Amino acid sequence: MFTQNSKMEEELTPHSDPSGKLPARDPGTAATTGGTAPIGGVFEAISRGESFVTETHEELAAEDPVVGIEDFDLHYGATQALFGVSMCVPRGKVTALIGPSGCGKSTLLRSVNRMNDLIDGVQTDGKMTLNGDSIYGRKVDVIELRKRIGMVFQKPNPFPMSIYENVIYSLRIDGVRDKNLLDEVCELSLKGAGLWDEVKDRLNSNALRMSGGQQQRLCIARAIAAEPEVLLLDEPCSALDPIATGKIEDLIDQLRGHYSILMVTHNMQQASRTSDYTAFMYLGRLVEYGPTGEIFMQPKLRETEDYVTGRFG
Amino acid sequence: MSLTLEQSPPASPPAPPAPPRRKRRTSALDTGGAMVWATAGSLSMCLVAIVGLLLLCFFKGSTTFWPQPIHEFELTDGTQVMGEVTRDELFTTEDGRELRRRLVRVGNYEFTGEHFRWITDDQIASESNPEWALMVERRQALERTQAGPFYGTPKALEVDGEAVATQPEEIWKRFNELHGESVDRQLERQDLEKHDVGATNRLSEEARIALREVELRHGVDSPEWAAQEVEYKKVVEDATRRYELVRARIDHLNEENARVRLIMQAADGQEQSTPLADVVRAVPANQLSFAQSVGVYFSRWWEFLSDEPREANSAGGVFPAIFGTIAMTLIMTIMVVPFGVLAALYMKEYAKQGFLISAVRIAVNNLAGVPSIVFGVFGLGFFCYFLGVSIDELFFQANAPNPTFGKGGILWASLTLALLTLPVVIVATEEALAAVPNSMREGSYACGATKWQTIRRIVLPRALPGIMTGVILAISRGAGEVAPLMLVGAVKLAPELPVDGVFPYVHAQRSFMHLGFHIYDLGFQSQNSEAAKPMVFTTTLLLIAIIVLLNVVAIRVRSRLRARFSTSHI
Ligand SMILES: Nc1ncnc2c1ncn2[C@@H]1O[C@H](COP(=O)(O)OP(=O)(O)O)[C@@H](O)[C@H]1O
Ligand SMILES: [Mg+2]
Numbered sequence: 001m002f003t004q005n006s007k008m009e010e011e012l013t014p015h016s017d018p019s020g021k022l023p024a025r026d027p028g029t030a031a032t033t034g035g036t037a038p039i040g041g042v043f044e045a046i047s048r049g050e051s052f053v054t055e056t057h058e059e060l061a062a063e064d065p066v067v068g069i070e071d072f073d074l075h076y077g078a079t080q081a082l083f084g085v086s087m088c089v090p091r092g093k094v095t096a097l098i099g100p101s102g103c104g105k106s107t108l109l110r111s112v113n114r115m116n117d118l119i120d121g122v123q124t125d126g127k128m129t130l131n132g133d134s135i136y137g138r139k140v141d142v143i144e145l146r147k148r149i150g151m152v153f154q155k156p157n158p159f160p161m162s163i164y165e166n167v168i169y170s171l172r173i174d175g176v177r178d179k180n181l182l183d184e185v186c187e188l189s190l191k192g193a194g195l196w197d198e199v200k201d202r203l204n205s206n207a208l209r210m211s212g213g214q215q216q217r218l219c220i221a222r223a224i225a226a227e228p229e230v231l232l233l234d235e236p237c238s239a240l241d242p243i244a245t246g247k248i249e250d251l252i253d254q255l256r257g258h259y260s261i262l263m264v265t266h267n268m269q270q271a272s273r274t275s276d277y278t279a280f281m282y283l284g285r286l287v288e289y290g291p292t293g294e295i296f297m298q299p300k301l302r303e304t305e306d307y308v309t310g311r312f313g
Numbered sequence: 314m315s316l317t318l319e320q321s322p323p324a325s326p327p328a329p330p331a332p333p334r335r336k337r338r339t340s341a342l343d344t345g346g347a348m349v350w351a352t353a354g355s356l357s358m359c360l361v362a363i364v365g366l367l368l369l370c371f372f373k374g375s376t377t378f379w380p381q382p383i384h385e386f387e388l389t390d391g392t393q394v395m396g397e398v399t400r401d402e403l404f405t406t407e408d409g410r411e412l413r414r415r416l417v418r419v420g421n422y423e424f425t426g427e428h429f430r431w432i433t434d435d436q437i438a439s440e441s442n443p444e445w446a447l448m449v450e451r452r453q454a455l456e457r458t459q460a461g462p463f464y465g466t467p468k469a470l471e472v473d474g475e476a477v478a479t480q481p482e483e484i485w486k487r488f489n490e491l492h493g494e495s496v497d498r499q500l501e502r503q504d505l506e507k508h509d510v511g512a513t514n515r516l517s518e519e520a521r522i523a524l525r526e527v528e529l530r531h532g533v534d535s536p537e538w539a540a541q542e543v544e545y546k547k548v549v550e551d552a553t554r555r556y557e558l559v560r561a562r563i564d565h566l567n568e569e570n571a572r573v574r575l576i577m578q579a580a581d582g583q584e585q586s587t588p589l590a591d592v593v594r595a596v597p598a599n600q601l602s603f604a605q606s607v608g609v610y611f612s613r614w615w616e617f618l619s620d621e622p623r624e625a626n627s628a629g630g631v632f633p634a635i636f637g638t639i640a641m642t643l644i645m646t647i648m649v650v651p652f653g654v655l656a657a658l659y660m661k662e663y664a665k666q667g668f669l670i671s672a673v674r675i676a677v678n679n680l681a682g683v684p685s686i687v688f689g690v691f692g693l694g695f696f697c698y699f700l701g702v703s704i705d706e707l708f709f710q711a712n713a714p715n716p717t718f719g720k721g722g723i724l725w726a727s728l729t730l731a732l733l734t735l736p737v738v739i740v741a742t743e744e745a746l747a748a749v750p751n752s753m754r755e756g757s758y759a760c761g762a763t764k765w766q767t768i769r770r771i772v773l774p775r776a777l778p779g780i781m782t783g784v785i786l787a788i789s790r791g792a793g794e795v796a797p798l799m800l801v802g803a804v805k806l807a808p809e810l811p812v813d814g815v816f817p818y819v820h821a822q823r824s825f826m827h828l829g830f831h832i833y834d835l836g837f838q839s840q841n842s843e844a845a846k847p848m849v850f851t852t853t854l855l856l857i858a859i860i861v862l863l864n865v866v867a868i869r870v871r872s873r874l875r876a877r878f879s880t881s882h883i
Contacts, residue, residue: 113759115755115758115759118755118758120665143761143762143763144761145761146758146759146760146761147760147761149759150759151759153752153755153756153759155752157750157752157753157755157756158756159753159756159757159770159771160753160771160774160775161770161774169757169760169762169770170760170761170762172770173760173761173762173763173766173770174761219756222756222760223759223760226760226761
């Protein structure tokens with residue numbers, strides 16, 4: 001797998017092609033082809049409020065998308081948080097969303113399972129699909145939709161109940177009674193989350209008594225117990241210590257291939273270590289999206305390079 | 314740092330080298346020494362007040378039943394007085410002397426016409442504690458309204474008018490042999506009067522109501538009425554026959570009981586003959602050993618806790634009041650908790666937060682400050698006179714003009730108190746719901762749970778300890794409330810408990826006794842206020858104990874819940 005430490009990143013000589021010759025094209029038509037930055041740089045164009053085209057690398061065209069996002073806008077009341085985001089989440093791969101704080105990573109992630117519906121005054125525009133089924137269509141049952149998507153939050157949020165009940169929560173609310181099935185799912189999910197050996201003797205003890213790292217892995221177990229089609233992770237390690245973070249990263253590595261993962265991270269090394277694809281967001285726009293190696297070593301846009309090398313952000 | 318910046322004078326370009334700012338010495342107030350004293354002082358004042366209150370109730374309340382020695386006084390005017398000293402104080406006479414006076418419970422109301430009497434020391438010629446002075450606590454016989462205790466010496470024990478013992482030792486021995494069976498007979502008689510006579514009355518009353526119902530539906534001339542009347546007559550005849558049987562048994566018991574009598578002689582020589590069955594307890598107070606005193610003490614406590622009141626509530630027990638208090642509190646809790654929790658759930662989880670909900674919230678908070686008597690008035694007007702009367706008109710027309718639900722009763726009282734404590738539950742529940750981290754709700758929604766599933770499985774369990782706190786507060790408030798109860802069903806003396814063995818077992822329309830109201834009644838409504846006074850403290854002690862008990866139960870439930878949902882350590 002592609003791994004890289006920060007030192008290497010710093011030593012890299014920036015390789016970019018700031019052509020900046022062509023004006024912005026219509027965003028609807030150029031989602032997957034390599035684009036070019038507008039005159040004066042992407043960031044300035046963004047701050048001027050001009051539309052621009054996401055720089056999407058051509059490798060993505062070959063991928064089978066689980067989640068497709070097309071020209072997606074989102075408003076929190078009067079303020080717009082997402083501007084014409086278009087991307088796809090490839091099947092069986094780990095995709096990382098990076099970008100400075102407040103650029104809309106969480107907002108985009110929460111849009112996928114429509115958690116933003118819970119916030120008053122949120123308005124969306126654009127298209128999103130999950131395995132071809134519309135997410136924002138008029139007839140979509142949000143509850144059924146969320147059952148197809150797993151989500152893990154920034155802060156571990158186990159429920160105030162036993163470890164066992166936490167893991168099988170999604171089955172409980174579906175009214176599954178079959179004890180054998182529940183036991184089996186619990187064991188498989190905990191094994192999948194690398195937690196089985198630690199908790200198999202105390203499945204009935206309260207989940208709130210676990211350590212933070214264990215709680216987060218429990219949340220992952222809870223998410224995969226529902227056999228989700230896509231797994232959303234919102235900065236899953238930001239509340240954890242380095243050792244627990246390492247365990248979660250190993251876990252994400254193991255889940256690769258079995259699950260399609262869309263992960264927000266604040267941590268550049270984490271993105272470079274764990275993800276196959278990386279998307280760079282800035283002020284509500286998706287700036288550049290491509291294979292992690294390319295984004296970190298030879299991004300097409302100077303702005304992406306500045307960000308991944310830590311020159312700003 | 315920023316403080317120094319603010320203090321410096323506003324930009325004057327060639328700033329003179331500012332002298333080092335003089336630091337003010339921290340005042341005594343700021344170092345906190347004075348505040349420690351002030352806060353600690355306030356706390357200790359509160360503690361002293363609360364502990365003082367509890368100690369007062371405890372000492373006054375727990376000494377009431379301890380047997381006191383009986384004094385016999387020979388007064389300078391030649392009369393003799395016997396009784397217990399209940400108060401002892403010094404006072405200054407008009408000519409400036411300090412003199413001791415004692416309030417003596419003299420009893421023997423039928424002779425003296427008074428229960429208590431002040432005796433000053435200069436009235437006393439001699440004073441003694443006669444060995445065989447006896448305090449006889451008498452049951453309130455139906456014919457007499459005021460019996461009270463009798464103080465005197467035993468003169469004889471008569472069976473069928475013949476003295477079988479005349480020496481005090483002998484009388485005391487025979488008394489103890491015979492007293493038990495007399496009391497048993499007495500209790501059987503009471504039981505018959507209360508239940509069996511009641512049952513026959515109920516039979517004919519039910520038949521009468523059935524007849525009246527037919528009359529209301531079909532009229533007096535209808536064949537249905539004629540048929541019903543035949544039925545009615547049969548039932549009444551049957552009831553009368555059964556009544557006769559019960560009556561015969563009662564008469565027999567009465568005769569038996571009248572045979573055995575205790576003849577007492579008061580200090581002034583008058584004699585009083587009391588059937589043994591009317592004697593609750595005779596206490597030879599001046600010759601009791603410590604163990605015997607303890608026995609009398611606990612027997613009185615037991616009577617207090619398990620029996621019905623006697624002598625216009627100033628003696629006997631308060632069992633109906635204990636029962637009424639607990640039953641009312643439980644019904645109130647059962648009513649208020651679901652409503653309060655649901656209302657709070659709506660306000661916190663479902664309703665769109667905005668002006669309307671804020672207004673409702675403020676209104677609910679203000680409701681908690683409305684004087685309780687206002688709730689009483691509302692309960693009387695709405696529950697008793699509107700709801701109750703409507704129920705009577707719909708279902709109990711045959712009973713008219715006697716109200717069934719259209720008057721004060723335990724159900725209406727409980728509902729009134731539920732209304733009174735509703736804000737407490739709502740506010741506490743709202744706070745408990747607000748304390749549930751939103752991340753848990755989000756986690757549940759993300760798993761595909763609906764709103765109700767999230768509330769039921771995540772929010773409510775997590776908020777339960779907080780909700781229990783509200784319930785505890787509501788119980789404390791409700792169990793101790795008296796003012797509204799006076800309007801909606803608490804009475805001085807309730808003939809029947811609201812729950813008994815007669816179908817339909819729970820009689821929610823019945824008026825009931827309540828410890829809080831009982832205290833008020835004892836303290837301010839009693840004809841014999843001096844005798845009622847110690848009972849006030851004892852009853853207060855009991856009320857406090859019951860509220861503490863209810864709270865302890867609720868707190869244990871809460872701590873159990875807390876242990877289950879204790880917070881994490883990340
Ligand atoms: N509930 C909300 N209401 C209004 N604005 C919000 C809300 N949540 C996020 N925002 C705004 O949307 C923008 C994107 O936020 P977010 O997606 O949380 O950023 P990120 O996760 O990338 O740090 C921010 O400017 C933030 O202030
Ligand atoms: Mg975020």
